[in-house]
Amino acid sequence: xxxxxxxxxxxxxxKVGGLADVVGALPKYQNxxxxxxAKVVMPWYNKxxxxxxxxxxxxxxxxxxxxxxxxxxxxxxxGSVLGFDLFLVQIPGLLDRDNPYGYHDESYQFLAFQHxxxxxxxxxxxxxDVLHCHDYHTGLIPFMIENCPEFGVLKGVKTIGTIHNGEYxxxxxxxxxxxxxxxxxxxxxxxxxxxGYINPLATMIKCCxxxxxxxxxxxxxxxxxxxxxxxxxxxxxQKASGIINGIDTEVWDPKTDDYLDYNxxxxxxxxxxxxxxxxxxxxxxLNPDLPLFGFIGRFAGEKGADLLxxxxxxxxxxxxxxxxxxxxxxxxxxxxxxxSELSWHYSNFALDLGYKEYLSHKIYASADFLIMPxxxxxxxxxxxxxxxxxxxxxxxxxxGLRDTVQDISSGGAGINFGEATAADAVHAVKRALHxxxxxxxxxxxxxxxxxxxxxxxxxAGNYVNLYSK
Ligand code: ADP
Ligand code: GLC
Numbered sequence: 001x002x003x004x005x006x007x008x009x010x011x012x013x014x015k016v017g018g019l020a021d022v023v024g025a026l027p028k029y030q031n032x033x034x035x036x037x038a039k040v041v042m043p044w045y046n047k048x049x050x051x052x053x054x055x056x057x058x059x060x061x062x063x064x065x066x067x068x069x070x071x072x073x074x075x076x077x078x079g080s081v082l083g084f085d086l087f088l089v090q091i092p093g094l095l096d097r098d099n100p101y102g103y104h105d106e107s108y109q110f111l112a113f114q115h116x117x118x119x120x121x122x123x124x125x126x127x128x129d130v131l132h133c134h135d136y137h138t139g140l141i142p143f144m145i146e147n148c149p150e151f152g153v154l155k156g157v158k159t160i161g162t163i164h165n166g167e168y169x170x171x172x173x174x175x176x177x178x179x180x181x182x183x184x185x186x187x188x189x190x191x192x193x194x195x196g197y198i199n200p201l202a203t204m205i206k207c208c209x210x211x212x213x214x215x216x217x218x219x220x221x222x223x224x225x226x227x228x229x230x231x232x233x234x235x236x237x238q239k240a241s242g243i244i245n246g247i248d249t250e251v252w253d254p255k256t257d258d259y260l261d262y263n264x265x266x267x268x269x270x271x272x273x274x275x276x277x278x279x280x281x282x283x284x285x286l287n288p289d290l291p292l293f294g295f296i297g298r299f300a301g302e303k304g305a306d307l308l309x310x311x312x313x314x315x316x317x318x319x320x321x322x323x324x325x326x327x328x329x330x331x332x333x334x335x336x337x338x339x340s341e342l343s344w345h346y347s348n349f350a351l352d353l354g355y356k357e358y359l360s361h362k363i364y365a366s367a368d369f370l371i372m373p374x375x376x377x378x379x380x381x382x383x384x385x386x387x388x389x390x391x392x393x394x395x396x397x398x399x400g401l402r403d404t405v406q407d408i409s410s411g412g413a414g415i416n417f418g419e420a421t422a423a424d425a426v427h428a429v430k431r432a433l434h435x436x437x438x439x440x441x442x443x444x445x446x447x448x449x450x451x452x453x454x455x456x457x458x459x460a461g462n463y464v465n466l467y468s469k
Contacts, residue, residue: 001467003030003038006117006141007134008100008110010042011251013049013086015357016100017298018245018381019164022214023134025248028083029460036464040082043113044075044090046098054078055088059120065112066179070094072116089116107172108179110137110200115181118144118151125153130467132160136170139204140180143191146207148181160466161204161211162243165378166218166226167302169194169201195228202229205236210466214379215400216242221376243463244403245379246456247388252361254389254450259361266450269390270443277366284350286324291436293323293429294367294391296360296382299331304373304396309338310422311373315429316348323433326350326367328359364389368442369432375420377401383414387449392435392442394428396420404454408435413448 009016011024027038044050059074070091077086090096094105094112103109118141121128131154133141142159145151176198183189194202205211213219219242222233233240254272255265261279264272274288281288293315299305312325327339330353343351352359364370370386372395379400383393387405394415395401406412415435417428436442 001036001130001464002128003027003036003130003132003467004121004128005038005040005132005134006114006138007040007042008113008137010040010086012082013042013088014045014047014100018379019134021248021381022164022245024082025246025251025456026460026463028248029246029456030464031084032457033461033464039085039087041087041089041117043095043097043100043109044073044088045100046096050088053081058087059124061119061123063112063115063119063181065108065115070112070116072119074116074120089113089120091116107170107176110170111140111176111179114138114140114144117141118148118154118181122151122153127153128157130158130160132162132463133204133208134162135164136168136201136204139170139200141204142207142209143203144181147184147187149184150181158467159208160463161208163201163211163213163222163378165302166201166213166222166229167376169199169227169229171197171199174198194232199229202232205229205232205239208239210239210241210469211236212241212243212466214242215244215403217401217403218242218378218399221399241466243459243466244400245381245384246459247381247384247454249388249455252385252388254365257361257365259358260365261362264365264390266390266447269446269450273365273368273390273446276362277368280326280362280366281324284326284352285347286326286350287348290322290324290348291368291433292366293325293369293371293394293432294363294386295325295327295329295371296363297329297372299329299335301332302374302376304375304420304425305329305331305335307373307420307422307425308335309342311371311425311429312339312342312349313346314422314426316346318426319430319433321348323429324348324350326352326363328352328354328356328363330354360385364391367391368436369394369415369429371425371429372396372401373420373425374398374401380404384452384454387414387452388454390446390450392432392445392449394425394432396424408445413445413452
């Protein structure tokens, strides 16, 4: 089966968050299944991976976006070094940027990507079995192949839409229709509409053959809380499912991870984590004899990042400084500023504002606990990386977090808390402190977490079953 994954991100080519990790791993694991040929198509970015690898141009062409004629190049990575064929779509001025998101004209950017991919496949007469669209950025593909005559060759190709994050839907004004590929005159344009705007995520849900959320827990939540699309998912429920993400256990392996100061497995986790923690604490001026709590992620409302300043100072004050906290991330200015102030005041708190892949690995390996006060968490990968590196997750009971982390009081090896409030999170931190001081229990939790199997093997198969249906 020939599957093309269409995405804005793919690790290690370009990563902003978990979408990249998923698209960099899922096809690799799918290709281990007999009869599967999964590929990835993404925009060209000005990134080290692109410059450091060998690409051949497989297509040159032009598309019209409104009054503009855009030059399209498609490049294929020669060595399939990632475990799948990787195609990059380049359009000077739109798809040749430093980063996937954050540009004022991103609607044009995402439209051009979708248009160019379909133009290339049509021109080369490539008819995949499945087009797998990730998030709203590629959500118009199912509509386009059915309603734009120039992609006639692709009509009837099956489409899957994966919702990694329903908070972002890509709404645009109707004036943008002028920049779409030419649409058949008979088309009922209401399929593009949701609440008076063109809504690519809503269109994906309406037009795809099947869609899924990245965990069962999140899929259930979408029926009641989906930024206005609740009614739509209820209407389209026959096409819906939840498939939990896996993690790439080859990339995320404390036994072989090159970023760590000391590699370790479940059998020598106490010693291994201690060495890593000592190094990290020394670097950030923290006392390694205290338990270390970490947070890694985007400073956004959905992650509960605005709660972090209160969580930090209340945890330190209420425990009389009996713990250390390290935070790696960036985003909302207000949160960055408040956390920076706190890091000046408290020697128990270290802050690194930025995106640092190597540091995230070090924190997963060194921390005793990882805290995730998410308001919304479609799946969440951090808790799974933490567990694989012997770090006990403290998570708000929501979405994918509730599917992956069970509280120790109900037989699991993590800590759950109920509300996305600083009070609930701090209460969970204090529970964690008690656990930390029960050495036997703590050792058992570290080991149990490390032995959980979150590899992609099972979920990659679940996607293949969905394609087969
Ligand atoms: P999301 O995609 O919503 O941000 P996920 O939990 O699915 O959340 O994935 C986040 C991914 O991004 C993980 O691989 C995590 O380690 C990584 N990450 C997030 N913030 C940073 C950061 N500041 N530096 C390094 N890695 C980060
Ligand atoms: C999104 C979600 C996150 C999920 C990731 C990968 O970014 O916010 O919860 O893990 O996609 O599916």
